[in-house]
Amino acid sequence: MIKDLLAENEGKTLEFKENLRPMQNITRAAVAFANTAGGTIVIGVRDRTKEVVGLNDPLSEEERITSAFADTIRPILVPDNRSSPGVTGS
Numbered sequence: 567m568i569k570d571l572l573a574e575n576e577g578k579t580l581e582f583k584e585n586l587r588p589m590q591n592i593t594r595a596a597v598a599f600a601n602t603a604g605g606t607i608v609i610g611v612r613d614r615t616k617e618v619v620g621l622n623d624p625l626s627e628e629e630r631i632t633s634a635f636a637d638t639i640r641p642i643l644v645p646d647n648r649s650s651p652g653v654t655g656s
Contacts, residue, residue: 568650571608572616579605582613586627589634596635600643624649 574580579602581595592607599605609627610620621627628647635643 567648568608571606572611572618576613579603581605581607582611582616583607583609584612584619585609585621586630589630592631593634593638596643596645597639600639624651 571580576582579599581599583592583595586592586609592609595605595607599607609631611618628649631645631647635645
């Protein structure tokens with residue numbers, strides 16, 4: 567799935583983020599997708615080059631995302647977190 571997403575360009579339903587900083591950018595993108603047709607946020611990928619940089623601690627990062635969504639988004643938006651271990655390249 568991730569390789570298919572890397573072949574696409576960012577648009578109305580796809581957003582690449584290198585990391586979770588600032589978390590506000592992630593929550594804004596999630597709310598925008600939730601208010602339209604839905605979408606996918608791929609974290610750990612540089613948006614301009616699509617270089618896969620990954621995350622240092624994916625499980626911890628998933629918890630941060632879930633907590634940030636629960637703390638800031640109403641009605642509550644539950645993310646569908648998925649990891650792709652071992653994915654490399656651009």
